Amino acid sequence: MMKIVAFLLIPFAASAAADGDAFFRERVEPILRQRCYECHSHAGKIKGGLVLDSRSGWQSGGESGPALVSGSLEKSLIIKAVHYGTPDLEMPPKAKLPESEIAILEQWVATGAHDPREAVVAVTKKAGIDVEAGRKHWAYQPVREPALPAVRDSSWPLNDVDVFILAKLEGAGVKPNAEADAHTWLRRVTFDLTGLPPTEAEIAAFVTDRSPQSHERVVDRLLESRAYGERWARHWLDLVGYAEQIGTEGKIFAEHAWRYRDYLVDAFQTDKPFDRFIREQIAGDLLPAASPQERRTNLIATGFIVLGDVDINAIDKLKMEYDFVDSQVSKVGTAFLGMTLGCVRCHDHKFDAIGQQDYYALAGMFRSTKTTFKTRHGIWSNVNRVALPELEEDRAVAAKHEQKLADWRKEKEMLEADLTALGDKADDAAKKRREELTAQVKTLELRIAHGEYFNPGKPQAIAVQDAEKPADMRVTIRGNPYALGDTIPRGLVRVAMWGPQPKIPAGQSGRLQLADWIADARNPLTARVAVNRVWQKLFGEGLVRSVDYFGTRGDTPSHPELLDHLALRFMRDGWSQKRLIRTLVLSRTYRLSSGRGAEAASDPENKLLSHMNRQRLDAESIRDAMLVASGRLVAPSGGPGLPLEFPENITGLPIAAKSNHPQFAIKNERESQAFERTLYLPVVRTGTQPGTARLRDVFDFPQPAQFTGKRNETTVPTQSLYLLNADLIRQRGEDLAKALLATQGSDLDRIGRLWLRVLNRPVATAEQEDALAFLQASRAAGEAHAWTELARTLFGTNEFLLRF
């Protein structure tokens, strides 16, 4: 209001109303022309969809809505922008206008924004999104049961999968490869299902098994193993942005994150139905539970929402929270629906029929969910923790822990009493004793502070709850939480809906309704996206190659009927991933050799699956395979990845008056950690990955800030340098050499075993000679050295690094 009074005092105001044309032409238009047209006119650029070279241009406005509301300084974005009062809404961007020009614009708007200019060119404002038209895209169409296609060679298919594949191959006149040999198939299926290589014994059992069920036997054995759960848990973690560190400022630990990781291992190993898996992760806290154990599982599962990257030290908490909501919406979109939703925060999707309305409908649910809290001091927050229902065994652990703490406190008191008893004696013995006692007290203090902070008897999870006052959210202009648009009722993404928006009970976030919609058999995306992810892990590429994006700019399915067939079968089979995988790996298609036949030239990308795609082992498999080959892999573990039980790995305990978080600094590792599966090693967001997990940095482990269903696979010299020179390779080589030397037999016998352990196949004659010569040349430094050299060198070969 003050501003309006101010400009009325400008003498020119009186004549402005009388001669609007002249005022506009003489005073306003030159400013627009000089200051705005470069970016906002048909002659220049049309940034943000806004043109200011005609009346209709500012009336219809750009992506942020009408540029001005005649008569209202408060409602006019153009006035807000020139005042530079709102970050991200500052125009012109390079420099603020002189006050005199701002005054003219204000006067113009306040007096009715008279503008005689007609549109030179028809302004083609994007007329919002067309949801109905958007539904025509294949991925938003309902999943339909396809007919089995006819094939000429009916002896080739082993199951329905093969029928769909063969039909296309025959149609294109491409002959499929022959089957891979037994060693290759066994290595392939063992790595694909468990992330580990077959052992010597497993190889021997399979290649001598003459029964027609030999393949089934292997697959069933692998699906039963804990290693299967571990392998597929890691795949899922790639979609979560999982790490045991919160944010990237400092080294703040996510000490309970492992519970979510172990939840995943259990979920995959026990073949939790995928629809249930969805519900637990999105809305586990809102599901009924029959037992404390089930309640725990449900709560832990919601770690999915909160275990991504969030920067928790921010002055502007509102901005921080909105950013986190954005990453949650993006994650749900990517992981379950193959939708990219992140860009819709600021504008309607450019290619898909997803509007800001859809984004804020979902965002409101996460905004209504408690995911962070501000810490006592300064500008820090932390992610939400939930106390888990205690089980009987927790009480025992708690009691034991309390006892331990009590003992330490008592011990400390006694030591302090001893100190007091020493008085101010100054002889050497007393001095020495005083120093000893002081040091012991200090150690105990740290131990007590540590024990008070980490109480294993009070189990917690990093998980979510509904906020106290769930509410709908307002659109933010260009993602700015201080520049707000319309309120959007919470709801679902319209383009993939089949019925009305759900009713969200008062006092709830709406996540339960979201989970129900995603996990519904009628959702056109969920099952397709899920089976396509599994397909990609087994065949190297998805039937839809853009596994995380099923939108209009993504890839179309190479075998749409097969995709739908599998999606329906998956749901009919109780959303069982194990049954799906069993079908896929027992197909003929999965047995094909990977060398490309001459005929494959007509299909350079192998979209027809005439042969198996080769894959580079991922970081986890490379490290784990070396552990298996050298016989050092320890039994399945689990539990905390960060070794926080060592007080020396924590800084900032006891917590000082004005500080917030203790932090981790890994100085000590558990001895077993060098020999555990890579899955169980801590994942950090900043700095190199700790200990032997370092290998992750070299072999394309995804940054835990990303959600990615398909890892990059790169070939860089750093990897070769690592294989040639890293300590880890030498250590596993030494272990493997020791294991070989402990067995009876000739050099050739050992070479044979070495090949079976590392390359999982018998050694060839030419290789035997080469290996013998290599050993001979390396023997100067002793037998163990020579075998170490040979073993470690084999870890550097392409054949070890690839799965064929």
Add this chain to the structure above:
Amino acid sequence: MNPPRLPFASTRRAWLRQSSAGFGAMALHGLLHAAANPLAQRSPMIEPQAKRVILLFMSGGPSQMDLFDPKSLIQQKHGQSVSAPLPEKDKHESTAKLLALGTDIPVRPRGQSGVTISDLMPHTAAIADELCLMRAVHADNNQHGPAALQFHTGAIAEARPSMGSWVSYGLGTENQNLPAFLTIHPGIDTRNYSSSFLPAAHQGTPIILPAKESDPAIDFLTDAATDSATQRRRFDFIQRMNSRLLAQNETDVRMEGMIHSLETAYRMQTATPDLVDLSKETEATKKLYGIGGKTTDKNGRACLLARRLSEAGVRFVQVTMDGWDHHGDIRGALPKSCAATDLPCAGLIRDLKSRGLLDDTLVVWSGEFGRTPWSQDLSGTAPIEKHGREHQPDSFCTWMAGGGVKGGHMHGDTDEFGYRPVSGKVHLHDLHATILHLLGLNHEKLTWRHLGRDYRLTDVYGEVVREILA
């Protein structure tokens, strides 16, 4: 300087011929397949002014008004409360009093051009006429992590490719023995030199200059426990295994790429130790950078190495110098940060110039943000002379020198506080667009398709700052 000598043969073809394994003709053909080398040199899109970049990153946020942008208002009002237009959301307890904090060491016009530089940086002041000083640079986040990420990648919260990765992707490398993007003394946040969704060949390779000469400067570069004959034996054995495998198969671009990559690794292992060995430089050159000086040695060696790498054809070399985060006692601490960086940075410019390299090398000096004109007092009880300054992304100073920018030029002004830009605003996106432009890359056309969208370093923003182009 001659390019580093290849370790065992002048060309790959020659090596293949002398390789005892004897590659088949098909394998040889495959090895030379261009697709196997993502770092092959590429032509710029437009006429380039610079061929390479050295980025001097002042981590922590140097204080712009104490170094380059003097403000009389805060001098006059030193210790008094000012009515700054600071949004409510950015206020917090340690800065709430908004006490103006004057600058105790003068910032003066220098050289012919009158570029303003503090007495704390006498060496930089002496090369003022080479510098293009931008005084109204701004960014979007006031915390180190996100701000540094935006400085390097353009994005605050996501992991996007770093500037150096985009340059590597856009131009490839001139030196096939080395990656195109090397970063000396990077901080702990690996996202700042990550290639993200770009192929990993474009990732920044970190270099930590060892305290001991014997330690490798690049991770896993050598195996200290092994002699070169053993290393050669390993390498040859692996390549024989690889070539036998390849010979059993039809062409396989991936396997060829892996063979190529192992070969590059072996060359790096042999050539790089020479390149990072600074002992061959003259005493005069070392002195120019402050090598051997108590405060300047670390940064001096890093800057000299940056020159050597640039000279050897590395596209993008970054040197990070930290210690600029002066929340408290800035008057006591800032002189130390200046002393540690002034001579190395100025020495680099002088050295590049005397070797004729400055004409086509772009040097950029910047922090991730600047600092507030008002003071910060974490204790709540310190006298004003012991106060520091809080972070400020709204305006700060960056300088460039060399390839294609005006020397002895100042661009942009801030308000009377030194808080908000009033003219010549340069957003980090604009800075990125300008750096790419000088290298001959159009920031709107240098794109990578990811998740169905074409991504750029500048996202949907950025304008080339034409006013500073020479």
